[in-house]
């Protein structure tokens with residue numbers, strides 16, 4: 528059996544800088560397409576310090592997301608592991624993964640989240656009042672990041688005080704900057720700065736977890752109050768804690784990263800795509816105005832209202848298809864894997880990229896056209912081709928949380944404001960998509976009811 532075609536490049540660096548450069552000029556997709564043209568459906572390269580095999584297409588996605596777990600495991604790059612900690616879900620497999628994931632999902636499943644719609648509603652209104660009211664121009668991305676960060680801090684971490692959240696946000700932003708970086712520990716590398724920020728974030732979170740423990744003991748907090756109290760309260764038949772302190776710490780770090788950088792990008796790009804597609808905007812506005820008209824002034828949205836926002840969610844799915852916040856990800860081969868006529872050697876990274884099926888014209892005809900109708904009939908989308916939330920046993924557990932916060936935010940933004948783009952229309956990937964000037968919008972408030 529032979530190794531896939533392609534070169535591993537120079538040691539440690541490999542093709543990492545080329546890929547990062549392509550992403551920062553928003554040509555990451557073309558860079559990957561070029562590889563496919565040159566080497567075909569499978570090729571080898573070296574990314575972030577490790578030999579890697581790049582595979583793509585529906586069958587490749589199926590292997591990555593639902594392949595035999597004795598052969599393929601989830602393992603992030605060395606930099607992500609060092610920054611988020613080695614007990615976060617992305618690093619766990621088998622029973623350990625199931626145990627921690629089940630505990631997390633017990634809080635994030637729709638039946639539990641239903642009761643938090645009112646709280647999300649309150650956060651979104653507070654945000655608009657503070658950051659949109661009275662403004663003529665706003666930069667959408669930083670604002671949406673601020674909003675999703677605050678939602679996570681309040682709903683998942685039970686943090687109420689603004690000053691406390693600000694302290695987190697600063698350190699946290701610095702921490703995520705080095706997640707896709709080459710793991711070289713020199714004082715001024717992005718990687719080292721991120722590691723230092725990660726240790727400050729961990730110290731702050733340890734304090735928070737400790738406070739929750741005391742409150743649970745004193746019964747001034749309840750197990751279902753937030754994600755942290757929920758994880759601290761999980762017990763097995765022998766009354767032993769199900770999730771360890773270290774696992775709680777590493778997983779709330781993961782939730783912070785996985786939950787805030789992704790949904791904020793979705794909301795921002797929805798605003799961008801709505802302003803460029805007037806017919807879609809009109810249909811979203813109509814759906815949202817009908818819901819707004821059914822409410823008395825100040826009455827919060829409910830779970831039932833969200834169920835009526837079907838068209839708006841299709842727009843969100845189409846946005847995720849065209850601009851997936853998670854560009855790509857990694858797995859590791861635990862054994863030698865035969866892939867067609869080639870070998871994926873044990874220990875090598877496997878690299879997947881969402882655009883490869885999202886922009887495949889055989890799956891999504893006219894892939895560059897923004898067309899929410901593609902998602903009218905979910906069964907017409909072949910399995911493992913729309914992978915914005917991943918797939919299989921590791922499919923994003925925050926999917927429902929993201930749906931609720933996005934729909935609530937879009938509801939208030941379209942019913943209370945109209946907007947037009949006032950920065951150019953470009954964006955880069957870093958590694959999530961970042962529009963020029965954070966997507967500067969000129970906004971006009973609509974008349975209140």
Ligand code: HEM
Pocket residue numbers: 601616617628635781782785786787789790793847851852853856857914915916917918920921922923924925926928929
């Ligand atoms: C639009 C928003 C979101 C997108 C596009 C998104 C995307 C993804 C993707 C693609 C994966 C799978 C990665 C892989 O298999 O390698 C994933 C996993 C994950 N996501 Fe999300 N996500 C979003 C929102 C959220 C939110 C709001 C949370 C938490 C509240 C969250 C928590 C997680 C966690 C914990 C995992 C790891 C699951 C596991 O390995 O079992 N995500 N997400």
